[in-house]
Amino acid sequence: MSKVITIETTINRPIETVWETWNEPRHIVHWGFASDDWHVPAAQNDLSVNGTFNYRMEAKDGSEGFDFSGVYTEIVPNKRIAYVLGDGRRVSIEFTETGNATKINQSFEAENEYPPEYQKEGWQSILNNFKNYTETV
Template sequence: METANKTTITVEATVNAPIEKVWEFWIDPKHITQWAFASDDWHAPYADNDPQTGGKFKTTMAAKNGSFSFDFEGVYSKVIEGSYIEYGLGDGREVKISFESLGDTTKVTETFDPETTNPIEMQRGGWQAILDNFKKYTEASV
């Protein structure tokens, strides 16, 4: 039987910043709360992160008007500092993120298992919007 979980979704962005900065902004909760949302009417009021193999993370994503919020959380299965992250979400889906240094820029590639509720394109669009927000925030920060 075919299931949506046999398909993975990939989003990527090239961030105009060196890999050390990109890594720091990706893993530090004080930065995560500044970019981990898909649109300006949302925010991330809380983030906790233990970026090591076996460590846990949790980011609360919430509508600014208070109408809805959820916790995005999981456990790291593999962390290679400065270059690679794998984690599992509570529903069994897996996510892989690579950070590739291109000199003064860094390519970030996320591949994830889709959930079964929303269409693939909607999920790709949401994750790409968050990654684009990360790029915008990281590039704007000195």
């Protein structure tokens, strides 16, 4: 069984704004990367059960890139998203409204190639980018 890693943040925006910036491809391209030397040149998202998503993640210098993709298994608008990645790992995201802020709690099964601490740091960096972007739109 895979180790489950959990990350979280609180965004100072209402749930409707957070949900939109999390799920709309026109927003995803602005935050879906872990460091400034990477970007997401294209994003597709069919936010429905059995719908798919694909975010193209690439180094800005063109040296490497990969598709981050999966299939949704659960969608509860403004509350919860669950999906299975292409390699079979499961991910769940909980959205909790707290006044004019929204807490995100994201759990994912670790893969075996990189140490869990490295994976947690990378996913947390993406979540931090999401927070920074969403609080400015």
